[in-house]
Amino acid sequence: MYNLIVPKDKLLRQLNKQVDFSFVYEELRANYCLDHGRNIIDPVRMFKYLLLKAIFSPT
Structure with missing residues (x-):
């Protein structure tokens, strides 16, 4: 389902693919x-949440 909704060139997909x-x-x-x-709560999940918040928060 994820593959159908999120385009392959989307920033978040690329980030998940490139970063370990x-x-x-x-x-x-x-x-x-x-x-x-x-x-x-899985620490990686929490880290990703904070990363998303930092990327997409209005300044």
Whole structure:
């Protein structure tokens, strides 16, 4: 469905293809405990949200 809606030349599609967001896990490893406390929101998902907010927020 995603492939039908989002054009191939769209900035967000290109960004997702070009950037390996796994670096976020490494950067935050000391701040997240995987087996204690509440379930966390995936750090990569949160990073992408903040990136989208930075790109598309009116200044």
